[in-house]
Amino acid sequence: MAIDQYGQIIRRSPRPIPINTVPYHTSPSTNGFTYTYENLSLWDRFDNFIRRIGNWFAEYSENITGLIAIVICAIGAIMFISWLISLGWLWGIVAGIFLGGIVYYAVLIVAGIFIFLGNIALGIVRYIFYNCWTFLITLAIILGFTIFGGCSHQTYKPSQAVETVAPSYSTTAYRCTAKVLNVRRGPGAGYDVVGKLYRGQTVEVIDGFSSTNGFIKVLYNDSEGYVSERFITRK
Secondary structure (H helix, E strand, O other), X not given: XXXXXXXXXXXXXXXXXXXXXXXXXXXXXXXXXXXXEEOOOHHHHHHHHHHHHXXXXXXXXXXXXXXXXHHHHHHHHHHHXXXXXXXXXXXXXXXXXXXXXXXXXXXXXHXXXXXXXXXXXXXXXXXXXXXXXXXXXXXXHHHHHHHHHHHHOOOOOOOOOOOOOOOOOOEEEEEEOOOXXXXXOOOOOOOOEEEEEEOOOEEEEEOOOXXXXXXXXXXXXXXXXXXXXXXXXXX
């Protein structure tokens, strides 16, 4: 695009992509007619096919972006009118008078942004189809990213889940006699507190373990802990 002497935007069409050509050959026939044909290799024919696609995008890019702008403006108008109708006739007319201009320019700005981005996208597509080499390189890049992305997103799935079974204990129910009793990780006041018991709360004391340092082993939240033996009594 460029600006002329009057400040208007001039859209310059991109130069067409050259097409492979070779001199035409004539072939006489026995029936008196002469046939002409273009002696192009299969590779050159494929290259010309890709180049013609690139020229098509260059020729019709303005029509495509214009159609996008029309669709966006139509969607914006439909949404705004539907909102006005939902307000009722009186408030809809008032809102339309005061907000119509703002919505109009907002829709134009959005359409302009989409046109700008669309021109960039169509320009990229045109140069992807510039010739067979650009087309094949793009396919190789897309295929490489697809393969790499598929490999990187593979997750390990174990063939068989390991089932954990909680150990079974023989326990005896005791009752807490302290206002608040700390449940510790080990048999001593220096171990971390993993929970608390309150007066009257029942706790299961694990049978078969003698007290250590005045602490006895209990079951707490499906795990083992230790409480002071002085502050529990058998129920």
